[in-house]
Amino acid sequence: MTEQLKQEFKEKELSAAQAASLVQSGMNVYIGCCTSYARAIADELAKRSEELEDVTIGLSNVFPPMSLLDCANPKAFRFCTYFVGYEDRRALKMGSLDYTSVHLGQVDQWCRHTFHPDIAFLDVSSPDENGYMSHGAS
Numbered sequence: 001m002t003e004q005l006k007q008e009f010k011e012k013e014l015s016a017a018q019a020a021s022l023v024q025s026g027m028n029v030y031i032g033c034c035t036s037y038a039r040a041i042a043d044e045l046a047k048r049s050e051e052l053e054d055v056t057i058g059l060s061n062v063f064p065p066m067s068l069l070d071c072a073n074p075k076a077f078r079f080c081t082y083f084v085g086y087e088d089r090r091a092l093k094m095g096s097l098d099y100t101s102v103h104l105g106q107v108d109q110w111c112r113h114t115f116h117p118d119i120a121f122l123d124v125s126s127p128d129e130n131g132y133m134s135h136g137a138s
Helices: 003-012 016-020 039-047 086-093 104-115
Strands: 028-033 055-060 077-081 097-099
Touching: 016 039, 028 039, 028 104, 039 055, 055 104, 077 086, 086 097
Parallel strands: 028 055, 055 077, 077 097
Antiparallel strands: none
């Protein structure tokens, strides 16, 4: 990776706490799916649960643990999914999950027509020599 790309990446890089601080009450926040969800950012959001309200978390088939369900104020969060997995079922039992079934090839349509994220946190790889990153399962 060129020095210019390294510098640009460094300038845009945020800690999990800094990223979570971008979330405000009333926002729709996509955190990813399966083992590729933005766990560190979700953990930081959970720490802010008492200062947030009406935050909808878009996710799918999240593998445990999901601290957003066990935080000081879990009622600050609603969850919206297109595939109900282990932690999603816990949210369903808590009465805080909205579910819309779609084929995996239609997740982009789910984001455009059902969930409408204000912000998305994706688990990505480190940049390669050209500055490209893999978005993994998300």
